[in-house]
Amino acid sequence: MNKLNNSNTNVLVVDDSIETIELIKRNLEAASFRIYIAHQVQSAIAILSSVNIDLVITDLKMPEQNGMQLVRHVSENFKHVGILVITGFPSIEGAVNSIKVGAEEYLVKPFTEDELFNSVERVLNKTFTGRKNRNTTADANTFGIIGTSEPMLNVFQTISKAKSTNATVLITGESGTGKELVARALHYSSGVQTPFVPINCGGIPDTLLESELFGHVKGAYTGANETRAGFFQTADGGTIFLDEIGNTSLAMQAKLLRVLQDKEFYMVGSKKPEKVNVRIVAATNVDLMELVKKGLFREDLYYRLFIINIQLPPLRQRGDDVEILTSYFLSKYAKELGKKEIRFTDKAMKALKVYDWPGNVRELQNLIYRLTILVEDDFIDIPDLPEAFRYSAYQDRGTDRPLVEIEHEYIMKVLGTHRNNISRTARTLGIDRKTLREKIKRIRGNSN
Ligand SMILES: Nc1ncnc2c1ncn2[C@@H]1O[C@H](COP(=O)(O)OP(=O)(O)OP(=O)(O)O)[C@@H](O)[C@H]1O
Ligand SMILES: [Mg+2]
Structure with a gap:
C-alpha cells in the first residue's frame, strides 16, 4: 500500500450502511487517511463543497438519490477526485455504467482489506497525476459558508x-x-x-x-x-x-x-x-x-x-467543523499575510475542539489570524494558545481526581471563557461574586 502522505489524503465514504462505513473507515484510518463520512448523496455533496476531497468511495444503491448521481456529480464538477464505487448488488450493468459516468473502479461487497487497499491505491494513482494543489473552497452548495456538521x-x-x-x-x-x-x-x-x-x-x-x-x-x-x-x-x-x-x-x-x-x-x-x-x-x-x-x-x-x-448553531455544537474552519482560516490568512501555513499539533487541535467558543466562528477566525502573525514555529502547540484553552486541553485526566481539583479547573475555564469577567463567570456558575472571588483567591493561593 502506498504509505506516502496518506495523512494529507481526504477520503469521503458514502454509504447508507453504517457497518460498511465503519469497516472502510477503520481500515483507511489505520493507514493514516483522513476520513469524512456521509450517509446519503446530499450530505456527500455538501461535504465535497467545503473540503478538498481526494477520493470518493460510494455505494450505488442508497435510498433517496442513488450513488450513480453522486458519481456523475463528482466527475462533472470536480477535477482530480478519484471515484471508487462499492456495490452490494454486483450487477455488471450498474458497475459498468458507473465507470461510464466517471468512476475509476468498482469493488463488490463483501471485500477483503487487501482488495480495498489495492483499489484505493489504483484509483489514487490514476487521479494523482496532475492533481492540483487545491485549497479548501466552498461553492454554491454551501454558499461560501464553511461547515459539514x-x-x-x-x-x-x-x-x-x-x-x-x-x-x-x-x-x-x-x-x-x-x-x-x-x-x-x-x-x-x-x-x-x-x-x-x-x-x-x-x-x-x-x-x-x-x-x-x-x-x-x-x-x-x-x-x-x-x-x-x-x-x-x-x-x-x-x-x-x-x-x-x-x-x-x-x-x-x-x-x-x-x-x-x-x-x-x-x-x-x-x-x-x-x-x-x-x-x-x-x-x-x-x-x-x-x-x-x-x-x-x-x-x-x-x-x-x-x-x-x-x-445558526453555536460553534461548540458543530463537531468537526472546528477543524475544518481552522484549516480554512489557516490557509486563508497564510495566503493573505504571505506567511507559511502553520499547523496544529493533535493536542492543540483537541484543545480547540473542547473549548466553548463564546464568540463562535468570529472568535476562531480572530485566533487563527493572531496565531498566523505571531507564531514562528511550523506547529501551534498548547502553550501558543490563550489561557482559556489551556485548561480545556487537559479535561481527559480520568476519574481518579478529587472534586476540589475539578472545581478549580472548571472555575478557571469558565473565567477564561468570560475573559476574567467576574460577574458573568459568577452568573454562569450560579454562585455570587463574593463566593467566586474567595474561590479564585484560594485557587491562586494554592498554585503559588
Ligand atoms: N461558517 C463560516 N464559514 C466561514 N466564515 C464564517 C462562518 N461563519 C462565520 N464566519 C466569519 O465569522 C465572522 C462573523 O460572522 P458574522 O458577522 O456573519 O456573524 P454574526 O452572527 O452576524 O455575528 P454578530 O451577532 O456578532 O453580528 C465573519 O468574518 C464571517 O465571515
Ligand atoms: Mg452580525
Whole structure:
C-alpha cells in the first residue's frame, strides 16, 4: 500500500450502511487517511463543497438519490477526485455504467482489506497525476459558508429553499455564528444583481429613523434641502437586512410593522404612498420571544418576521467543523499575510475542539489570524494558545481526581471563557461574586 502522505489524503465514504462505513473507515484510518463520512448523496455533496476531497468511495444503491448521481456529480464538477464505487448488488450493468459516468473502479461487497487497499491505491494513482494543489473552497452548495456538521447541513438546506422565495427570513444565533454571512448568501445566491442594503437597527437614533428608512422630500423639515431616498427605496428589487432587530426601539418597530404589512410607506413630508418590492431578512442574537414577554418587542412584528427561521448553531455544537474552519482560516490568512501555513499539533487541535467558543466562528477566525502573525514555529502547540484553552486541553485526566481539583479547573475555564469577567463567570456558575472571588483567591493561593 502506498504509505506516502496518506495523512494529507481526504477520503469521503458514502454509504447508507453504517457497518460498511465503519469497516472502510477503520481500515483507511489505520493507514493514516483522513476520513469524512456521509450517509446519503446530499450530505456527500455538501461535504465535497467545503473540503478538498481526494477520493470518493460510494455505494450505488442508497435510498433517496442513488450513488450513480453522486458519481456523475463528482466527475462533472470536480477535477482530480478519484471515484471508487462499492456495490452490494454486483450487477455488471450498474458497475459498468458507473465507470461510464466517471468512476475509476468498482469493488463488490463483501471485500477483503487487501482488495480495498489495492483499489484505493489504483484509483489514487490514476487521479494523482496532475492533481492540483487545491485549497479548501466552498461553492454554491454551501454558499461560501464553511461547515459539514449536521446542523450546518440543515442550515444549507433551509437557505436553498428560502433563497428562491420572497418570504421574510429571521436569522437567529449567538454572536459570531455567521448570521450576516447567511443573510448575504440568501441574497447573492439568487444570482440576480440587485441591491443588498444592511442596516444596523440599534445604530440609528430615533429622531433620524423615519427619514433614514423611508427618505424625505425637500422642505419636509428644517435642513431638508433636497429630496433624499431612504433605505427602503435604495433596496427596491433587492434585500434589506435588518441586523440586530432586537435592538430596535418600539417606535421603529411600529414603522417596520407598517411596511411589512402594507409593503408601502410615506416619505417624510409626503402624502403620496411609495410602493417597494423588497425582501426582508432580519437577524438577532437575542431571544425575541423573551423581549416580547417583557414588552420590549411587538408580538405582531415578531410573527411578521418569523416566517422562515434559520437558526445558526453555536460553534461548540458543530463537531468537526472546528477543524475544518481552522484549516480554512489557516490557509486563508497564510495566503493573505504571505506567511507559511502553520499547523496544529493533535493536542492543540483537541484543545480547540473542547473549548466553548463564546464568540463562535468570529472568535476562531480572530485566533487563527493572531496565531498566523505571531507564531514562528511550523506547529501551534498548547502553550501558543490563550489561557482559556489551556485548561480545556487537559479535561481527559480520568476519574481518579478529587472534586476540589475539578472545581478549580472548571472555575478557571469558565473565567477564561468570560475573559476574567467576574460577574458573568459568577452568573454562569450560579454562585455570587463574593463566593467566586474567595474561590479564585484560594485557587491562586494554592498554585503559588
Ligand atoms: N461558517 C463560516 N464559514 C466561514 N466564515 C464564517 C462562518 N461563519 C462565520 N464566519 C466569519 O465569522 C465572522 C462573523 O460572522 P458574522 O458577522 O456573519 O456573524 P454574526 O452572527 O452576524 O455575528 P454578530 O451577532 O456578532 O453580528 C465573519 O468574518 C464571517 O465571515
Ligand atoms: Mg452580525
